[in-house]
Amino acid sequence: MFDFWLSIKDLPEQGQEFEVSDQEVWTVPIREFKIQARITQNIEARFFIYPGQNGYLIRGDLRGAVKIPCDRCFATKEIGLEATFELFEELEPAEKNDFYGQSFLRFSQGLPEINAGAMLWEQFLLAQPIKHLCSDNCQGLCSKCGQNLNLAACTCGQDEPDPRMAIFRNLKIET
Ligand SMILES: [Zn+2]
Ligand SMILES: [Zn+2]
Structure with missing residues (x-):
């Protein structure tokens, strides 16, 4: 995983926009987990973080394109990624142990930080189609x-x- 913590102290009430286009956020875990995917169009994530009473609301989207092998014939095909996401990071999370419920929030010397590397990697995975087929009648x-x-x-x-x-x-x- 690409270690990338975003400092979110002193966010304005109306939220703050962040943009991440450092490809290592995705290329590092692609290599690390030996995933058969190659980024063919730079991935860009753009999101707002809104501070709230009990935590942070994060809302954004992720775009780009990857080449991945067909599940049936293994020929690679480019697919466009276009996904929106919304999550809420609680200040005091109830017990969470499933993968999708993991917390991306931590406090470093009392200052809040979001694990943007892990969060955006998860969004990349969620943006993938369930089945990768080069064509419906492959x-x-x-x-x-x-x-x-x-x-x-x-x-x-x-x-x-x-x-x-x-x-x-x-x-x-x-x-
Ligand atoms: Zn195929
Ligand atoms: Zn044959």
Whole structure:
């Protein structure tokens, strides 16, 4: 994780805007966690932090583009990232132990700081599509020979037995 703490002391009541475009916030954990992703369009995060009675409201967005491999055929495809986020960092958090509920707030010598590196890495992960497919009808790779079936057919399919013979095949003794 890229260590990047943002000092948020003396925020004006109407909030303060922050912009983060240091790519290391994302490239360092991509390398660290060996994630198959390459940033192809600089990622930029822009967010407001509003001070409140019980904590800090953080609201912003994240944009950029990454190239990631298709889940089926492993061809890389560029996807645009465009996500908004909103979170609340409580001054005295109740017990939190799930990943998404982790606190990004700490006090260093009494002064509040936000773990912007971890927060923006989490937002990067949340901005990813659940499935990465090069196209909705990606044929994937042949499970026998590894041929990319989007590019060309392979000959493995020719061994496919005649479906009309299925009834006899089911009688075959297993070897
Ligand atoms: Zn694919
Ligand atoms: Zn094949």
